[in-house]
Amino acid sequence: MVESIQQLMSGFGIAATLMNLLYCLLGAVAGTMVGILPGLGPIAGIALLIPVTFGLNPTSAIIMLCGIYYGAMYGGSTTSILLNVPGETASVITCIDGYQMARKGRAGPALAICAIGSFTAGTLGIFGMVFLAPPLAQAALAFGPPEYFSLMICGFIVLSNVTGGSLIKSLMMAVIGLIIGAVGLDPVTGEYRFTFDTTYLLSGIEFVAVAIGLFGIAEVLANVDQPLDQLEQSVIVPRFRDLYPSLQDLKQSIGAMLRGAGIGFGVGLIPGPAPVIATYASYMTEKRISKHPDAFGTGVIEGVAGPEAANNAACQSAFIPLFVLGIPFAPPTAILLGALMIHGVVPGPMMISEHPDVFWGVIASMYIGNFILLLLNLPFVPFFASILRIPKKVLLPLVMLFCLTGMYTVNNSVNDIWLMLLMGALGYLMRKRAYDAAPLLLALVIGPKMEVAFRQSLMLSHGNFGVFFERPVSLTFLLATVLFLALPALRFIIRTLGAGARNEGGAG
Amino acid sequence: MRRDELIEGAVLFLCGGVTVVLSLRMPIGTFRMAGSGLFPLCLGIILMLLALLYLANLLLQRDAKGHPGQTAGPAPRAAGQMLLFFGASALGVLGLNILGYPLTAFLLMLLLLRILGIRRPVLLVALPLLAAAGSYLLFVQFLKIPLPKGLIGL
Missing domain, CATH: 1.10.287 (Helix Hairpins)
Structure with a gap:
């Protein structure tokens, strides 16, 4: 313990050098810009900027790339709140209440709470990384395919409950997402599926195209289908004196931030798209424990604070399996693994002893980076919120242009743009028919991992489905799934019985 | 139902x-x-x-009247505007490899702004010019990402 603190202090010494501070600042700023631009999420942002770090020493390079990562996560939340366009999947949930807050003229408090929530989570996360990393990493390592599969099933059900619409519709969207995720190479046998003899589909459906299509393009189209006069009237112009959060906002948010940080940190250690699951789990928790659960989805600040803290904490703790085990559990950390290898650092159990400067320097820089983001973003809240002052007649074409350009830059492929437009049209129709796109997107991302876990579990058990129920952790996730599935029905029964009892009482 | x-x-x-x-x-x-x-x-x-x-x-649920979660369809004129907007975007994608990025971005922005009712000539020229130049500088010059040059090499 004492040794960990000493090493962390030396890490702060490394991260606080002038050059490393500069690279951290550059990374955070570049990441925020990348996150704000639709189509350029943390994955593309990190990948694009790896060549920029070639001339730097490994510690400075990784500090800068990590800065891009959490800067992009913050920037993604900004577009979620201001434009209802999630910069990356983890920000999807922020759209639900964040955008509603913006529509009510409360974009500023939502953005500020995002920054404060991220910083709070970062502060708690660093303590978690130093003191809890070894035992928690062990626990995550003990997860086998059945636990992984059950966890993802649980995630889907949580998500389907979160969206607030029809559970059956959400589940159908999740299944469609899984089917789309099955397009391309079979992750186990290497055979091609649903490619229809086209080379474009061999590598599967491009997730970024689906994400921008379903959320960005669909949102633009949903706005454009309003008559011109309404388009003009619906411009949101927040007042500057309303931009900062009130004491009441902070009071309402602090509990959600702390809970979100805890959830995010725990989920971040688990294989899979941790920030995505963490944000949904945090949102669901806030909704469940809230005194006004029905208000969620209408612009509740806890619906922004909790998921944002969870997002940041999950991003931070996702570095534990990457650094300690050498296993990336999410695409951004996979890219960072590549960057580490390029710079001659091999993550794994020996990393702490072989490259203590990189390990502790990067951990300390995350805290510094979060502080920089807080310092940068709070004063710039009015600047970000001012995007809403641009008339929609101008903003919508601009968003469309950035979506088209951003999509092209991911793979330099015009086919990706066509796919994005197709998904945009689908997303627009889904929106009109009250189908939620979030389960589809989540399913698309974790579908291949889910399939691998499912098939590996059955291989291990020689085709026996009991493997999912015999292992305690897997069983716990499945019981939680059943509970989440049963909750709406239970709530309905309790309400019906309560109403019946009240009627009888009234009649008596 | x-x-x-x-x-x-x-x-x-x-x-x-x-x-x-x-x-x-x-x-x-x-x-x-x-x-x-x-x-x-x-x-x-x-x-x-x-x-x-x-x-x-x-x-x-035969007796149910509609679904509360569904939104009403757009007015015919607004639907036409949305289709035009979407069609213009698709046209822009078609033009990308032929005209190159800067010119396509300029024309696409001009078309989209016009569809959404911007009529002032100054705005119709200045906004697309700024958007095309800005996005080109950001992606090509700043982020070093190649964008289509088109047949005319722009």
Whole structure:
């Protein structure tokens, strides 16, 4: 313990050098810009900027790339709140209440709470990384395919409950997402599926195209289908004196931030798209424990604070399996693994002893980076919120242009743009028919991992489905799934019985 | 019960059915040693079951009047505006490899702004020019990402 603190202090010494501070600042700023631009999420942002770090020493390079990562996560939340366009999947949930807050003229408090929530989570996360990393990493390592599969099933059900619409519709969207995720190479046998003899589909459906299509393009189209006069009237112009959060906002948010940080940190250690699951789990928790659960989805600040803290904490703790085990559990950390290898650092159990400067320097820089983001973003809240002052007649074409350009830059492929437009049209129709796109997107991302876990579990058990129920952790996730599935029905029964009892009482 | 909801349910059921049929063309294997078609086959069946459940739910709610979660369709004129906007965007994608990025971005912005009712000539020229130049500088000059140059090499 004492040794960990000493090493962390030396890490702060490394991260606080002038050059490393500069690279951290550059990374955070570049990441925020990348996150704000639709189509350029943390994955593309990190990948694009790896060549920029070639001339730097490994510690400075990784500090800068990590800065891009959490800067992009913050920037993604900004577009979620201001434009209802999630910069990356983890920000999807922020759209639900964040955008509603913006529509009510409360974009500023939502953005500020995002920054404060991220910083709070970062502060708690660093303590978690130093003191809890070894035992928690062990626990995550003990997860086998059945636990992984059950966890993802649980995630889907949580998500389907979160969206607030029809559970059956959400589940159908999740299944469609899984089917789309099955397009391309079979992750186990290497055979091609649903490619229809086209080379474009061999590598599967491009997730970024689906994400921008379903959320960005669909949102633009949903706005454009309003008559011109309404388009003009619906411009949101927040007042500057309303931009900062009130004491009441902070009071309402602090509990959600702390809970979100805890959830995010725990989920971040688990294989899979941790920030995505963490944000949904945090949102669901806030909704469940809230005194006004029905208000969620209408612009509740806890619906922004909790998921944002969870997002940041999950991003931070996702570095534990990457650094300690050498296993990336999410695409951004996979890219960072590549960057580490390029710079001659091999993550794994020996990393702490072989490259203590990189390990502790990067951990300390995350805290510094979060502080920089807080310092940068709070004063710039009015600047970000001012995007809403641009008339929609101008903003919508601009968003469309950035979506088209951003999509092209991911793979330099015009086919990706066509796919994005197709998904945009689908997303627009889904929106009109009250189908939620979030389960589809989540399913698309974790579908291949889910399939691998499912098939590996059955291989291990020689085709026996009991493997999912015999292992305690897997069983716990499945019981939680059943509970989440049963909750709406239970709530309905309790309400019906309560109403019946009240009627009888009234009649008596 | 609404006719369009029934159609939705039927379309989703059909999607599940198509997935099942396509999956059956792939090796299914056994649960112990699953083939590449097993997982999508399971998904297709689950989708069909969920769609059936959705349809059954609709049939049980015959007296229900509409669905609160659904939004009304756009006015015909606004729908036309949306289709024009979408069509112009698709046209822009078509022009990308022919005209190159800067020119396509300029023309696309001009077209989209015009569709949304911007009429002042100054704005119609200045905004697309700024957007095209700004995005070109950001992606090509700052982020070093190559964008299509087109046949005229712009």
